[in-house]
Amino acid sequence: MELAIVWVIVERQDLAAMITSFCARLYGLRRAKRKTEKLIAELQAQADE
Helix, strand or coil: HHHHHHHHHHHHHHHHHHHHHHHHHHHHHHHHHHHHHHHHHHHHCCCCC
């Protein structure tokens, strides 16, 4: 019985780690996209001048 309890705890920790990793990756992708869009807008503004 104790082994089953330990296994459930480990599975929950693994699941939490996977969700955290996935969310961090999504956040990083969104941030990179915003940064790229900002850079493109700045370069276009300079080209228009």
